Each structure stands twice: as structure tokens, then as C-alpha cells.
Amino acid sequence: MRKCTECGEGMQQLKAKTPEGIEYDYYKCRKDGEEIVDMKQLHEVAERYRVLKKYNVKLSKWGLSLGIRIPKELVEKYKLKNEKEVSIIPEKTGIRIITS
Numbered sequence: 001m002r003k004c005t006e007c008g009e010g011m012q013q014l015k016a017k018t019p020e021g022i023e024y025d026y027y028k029c030r031k032d033g034e035e036i037v038d039m040k041q042l043h044e045v046a047e048r049y050r051v052l053k054k055y056n057v058k059l060s061k062w063g064l065s066l067g068i069r070i071p072k073e074l075v076e077k078y079k080l081k082n083e084k085e086v087s088i089i090p091e092k093t094g095i096r097i098i099t100s
């Protein structure tokens with residue numbers, strides 16, 4: 001069983017939800033109420049966030065290049081405008097778009 005870093009007492013594993021409704025596990029000390037989330041639990045939450053925030057869009061041919069259509073929700077969120085310049089950064093598993 002996991003021990004509390006504050007008092008050494010046993011901690012129990014509980015479930016909670018983020019404001020977005022993502023359920024996650026955390027540990028709470030039986031004695032002083034100290035709460036912690038370990039790396040494994042943290043990674044699980046991060047993974048669920050990734051899936052939740054994923055958008056599937058289609059590429060369309062634009063001359064010799066391919067254009068990507070950015071959903072309205074993201075256009076508003078990042079205040080994108082027609083002809084606005086953004087940066088794209090090639091990464092190992094994909095392309096990152098930097099909007100500012």
C-alpha cells in the first residue's frame with residue numbers, strides 16, 4: 001500500500017473527475033487528508049485528455065501542396081483569420097501548428 005509522504009500513514013486510492021468529466025485515480029491519506037497523484041495516474045489522465053482533444057480532419061489538394069481545414073471551434077479558440085501566418089513545425093509523430 002502507498003504511504004503518505006507527510007505522515008507515513010497508509011493512503012487509499014480514490015476516484016475523482018476533472019471539470020471536463022475525465023475520471024482519474026488519486027491517493028488520499030487516511031489520517032491527514034493529504035492527496036497525491038502518482039506518475040502512472042497522471043499519464044492516464046494526460047492520455048484521456050489527448051483523445052478528448054483530438055480532431056479528425058481531411059487534407060485537400062491545393063496545387064502541389066495539401067491544405068488542412070481547421071475546425072471552427074479551433075479557429076475561434078486560437079483567434080485565427082484568413083491569411084494569418086502560422087508556423088508549422090515537423091516533429092517525430094506529426095506536425096505542430098504554432099498560431100502565435
Ligand SMILES: [Zn+2]
Nearest residue numbers: 004007029032
Ligand atoms: Zn498523511
